[in-house]
Amino acid sequence: MEDSKRPDYVEQFCLNCGFATRALHAGEHVGQLTGTPHTGAIYQTSTFVFASAEEGAEIFAGERPGYIYTRLGNPSVLLLEAKMNALEGRDVKLANPEIRISSQAFSSGMSAIASTLLGLANAGDTLIMGNVLYGATTHLAETVFPRLGIQVVEVDTTDLNALETVLGQNPNAKAVFFETPTNPMLAITDIRALSSMVKSVNPQMKVIVDNTFATPYLQRPLELGADAVIHSTTKYSCGHGTVVGGIMTTLDDAIKEAAYNVIKDVGGNPSPFDAWLVNLGLKTLPVRMERHCDNAMAIARYLQSHPKVDHVYYPGLENNRYHELAKRQMKRFGGMVSFDLTGGLEAGRKLMNSIELFTLAVSLGTVDSLIQHPASMTHACVPKEKREKAGINDGLVRISVGIEDVEDLIQALDDALAKV
Numbered sequence: 021m022e023d024s025k026r027p028d029y030v031e032q033f034c035l036n037c038g039f040a041t042r043a044l045h046a047g048e049h050v051g052q053l054t055g056t057p058h059t060g061a062i063y064q065t066s067t068f069v070f071a072s073a074e075e076g077a078e079i080f081a082g083e084r085p086g087y088i089y090t091r092l093g094n095p096s097v098l099l100l101e102a103k104m105n106a107l108e109g110r111d112v113k114l115a116n117p118e119i120r121i122s123s124q125a126f127s128s129g130m131s132a133i134a135s136t137l138l139g140l141a142n143a144g145d146t147l148i149m150g151n152v153l154y155g156a157t158t159h160l161a162e163t164v165f166p167r168l169g170i171q172v173v174e175v176d177t178t179d180l181n182a183l184e185t186v187l188g189q190n191p192n193a194k195a196v197f198f199e200t201p202t203n204p205m206l207a208i209t210d211i212r213a214l215s216s217m218v219k220s221v222n223p224q225m226k227v228i229v230d231n232t233f234a235t236p237y238l239q240r241p242l243e244l245g246a247d248a249v250i251h252s253t254t255k256y257s258c259g260h261g262t263v264v265g266g267i268m269t270t271l272d273d274a275i276k277e278a279a280y281n282v283i284k285d286v287g288g289n290p291s292p293f294d295a296w297l298v299n300l301g302l303k304t305l306p307v308r309m310e311r312h313c314d315n316a317m318a319i320a321r322y323l324q325s326h327p328k329v330d331h332v333y334y335p336g337l338e339n340n341r342y343h344e345l346a347k348r349q350m351k352r353f354g355g356m357v358s359f360d361l362t363g364g365l366e367a368g369r370k371l372m373n374s375i376e377l378f379t380l381a382v383s384l385g386t387v388d389s390l391i392q393h394p395a396s397m398t399h400a401c402v403p404k405e406k407r408e409k410a411g412i413n414d415g416l417v418r419i420s421v422g423i424e425d426v427e428d429l430i431q432a433l434d435d436a437l438a439k440v
């Protein structure tokens with residue numbers, strides 16, 4: 021196969037470029053020789069033509085590269101995967117050119133999480149999972165996995181002593197999965213310390229990080245010792261709220277293979293159009309993230325000084341318990357801010373019902389600002405007792421800070437808080 025047709029060609033080509041350049045160029049024009057579209061094409065097709073019966077048989081047998089059917093692979097999806105390889109894995113690859121980085125795109129973040137973990141664990145196996153996770157991930161851990169005979173042990177991964185105990189009790193667990201920062205408490209786990217602890221107990225145990233809140237622009241877990249990274253591309257990767265999607269990127273061929281084997285039989289592949297939209301979104305990720313971070317920092321400071329706000333959860337604040345760790349492992353602190361109002365649930369309801377500019381909706385990472393109530397929305401499926409233990413009180417409000425003019429956002433918050 022000519023070099024320019026290999027899936028990792030553009031990834032290699034961009035290795036010496038900066039993040040913004042890779043976000044724009046990696047993956048583009050992959051597999052194209054002449055008549056190349058400037059913007060990657062949408063291969064909106066379910067199946068692909070074989071030149072002959074012999075060629076079809078060879079492609080099916082894996083003896084010749086080629087596309088077969090979109091559930092099994094599609095050029096628009098490959099473009100997205102190549103770009104994510106270049107964003108999450110560039111420094112790892114530069115440090116060790118022998119390492120292979122591969123991504124598998126999915127139809128949703130949940131499909132990415134479920135397929136990756138199901139690829140690794142069989143009935144009778146154990147998974148170690150963070151104790152504060154997105155609501156559906158918690159539900160997956162508590163209902164679906166146990167039903168399939170997969171035992172889930174929960175642990176606060178921000179507490180390395182607790183993790184050490186759990187690892188000691190479960191040295192043959194297949195993987196440790198966690199979010200950092202977590203949804204919605206913005207708690208931070210030390211990825212490097214956790215990864216080295218896990219590997220010292222069992223080098224075969226995989227470390228898998230949900231990097232949705234940070235994005236590869238702010239944090240790259242593979243550089244810190246993780247084996248795989250997952251994103252809900254629905255969020256910052258797409259950035260415009262037009263797609264539900266997911267992706268997993270790994271240095272470990274076995275993880276990629278296992279996830280592919282699940283998706284190819286269970287489904288859960290993204291549509292070519294959705295992959296194309298996420299690819300488009302990733303081109304502006306660095307610029308958007310800088311603005312999200314600027315605005316979130318200003319809003320966190322504003323909220324911190326407001327008398328009706330009890331507590332602000334934002335790792336960028338100097339008094340946040342994770343501030344020093346976040347400074348070490350993240351480029352900046354992200355666009356998500358959560359806060360408790362002194363007036364509790366009623367005050368939160370009033371705020372959400374009266375605020376202008378912030379759209380009352382779940383999801384996050386869109387260019388415009390969103391506001392939501394975790395206890396009754398994103399984390400409603402988590403039992404109340406467990407929610408509260410994790411700090412998700414009824415009065416907690418979560419905002420996804422957009423890239424609007426920050427003065428307008430602060431004015432909107434100020435006006436709404438005056439009505440609380």
Ligand SMILES: Cc1ncc(COP(=O)(O)O)c(C=O)c1O
Pocket residue numbers: 128129130131154156157199203230232233251252253254264265266383
């Ligand atoms: C941290 C995190 N991981 C995973 C998901 C699931 O992603 P999706 O909704 O794309 O399935 C979400 C959704 O909000 C999330 O916030």
